[in-house]
Every structure is written in C-alpha cells, then in structure tokens.
Amino acid sequence: MELKVxxxxxxxxxxxxxxxxxxxxxxxxxxxxxxxxxxKSKCAMCHGADGTGSATxxxxxxxxxxxxxxxxxxxxxxxxxxxNGKNKMPAYGxxxxxxxxxxxxxxxxxxxx
Numbered sequence: 001m002e003l004k005v006x007x008x009x010x011x012x013x014x015x016x017x018x019x020x021x022x023x024x025x026x027x028x029x030x031x032x033x034x035x036x037x038x039x040k041s042k043c044a045m046c047h048g049a050d051g052t053g054s055a056t057x058x059x060x061x062x063x064x065x066x067x068x069x070x071x072x073x074x075x076x077x078x079x080x081x082x083x084n085g086k087n088k089m090p091a092y093g094x095x096x097x098x099x100x101x102x103x104x105x106x107x108x109x110x111x112x113x
Contacts, residue, residue, distance in 0.1 A: 034103060035100075035103035035104055035106060035107040036107055038096075038100055038103065038104060038107075039104060039107050039108075042092065042096075042104075043104065045057070046060060046062040046089070047062050047063070047064075047065055050066070050111065051064065051065030051066050051108065051111030052064050052065070052066055060088045061087060061088060062088075062089070065108050065111045065112075066111050066112055066113045067113075070108070071109070071112045075102075075105050078105045078108060079101050079102065079105055082096070082101045082104055082105070083096075083101060
C-alpha cells in the first residue's frame, strides 16, 4: 500500500513537472513572437527584417545587428540605446515598457551571423 502511494506521488510530480515545462516553453515562444512583431513594427524599417539594415537605414547609419560589434554590446548598453535613442535613432523609452525593450534586446541577439 505504501509503495502504491509513493508511486502515485512520483507520477503526479512527474506529470506536474511536464505540464510546468510545457507552460514555460509556451510562454517563451509567445514572448519571442511578441518581440519579433515589435521589432518588425519599430526597428525593421531602418535595421531591416534580418538586422543587416534596410536601404534607408544604411543611408542614415543604422547599425547592422548581425555584426560582432553589435552582438558584443552588453544588454544594458543596447537597452540604453533603445530607451534613449542615439544619433538619428529616436528614443523609445516613453513608448515602450521595460519588458518590451528587454524583449527587443533578446530578439536582436537572435540576429547574429
């Protein structure tokens, strides 16, 4: 009887662990999709859909996100640039939430070569 109870508890624990992991993976995928959508609406017009820069962006000096230079920047530095703007890039600190900016930085990281 005691063995059956322990086995049942172990199965319950395993089931709950699998459900939790599935939920976490699902949330991560949703966050990635939201960040990609935000990137496309706010950044792609200058930085290009693939991060290498659009024709307009290249003329304005927009950085290529796939380069070692940009990928080597600290997350905090990228967040500061998105928040405060830099050179011809506008500031997004008043129009984006901190979590949105964090998501954009994470998305930029996916654009490396």
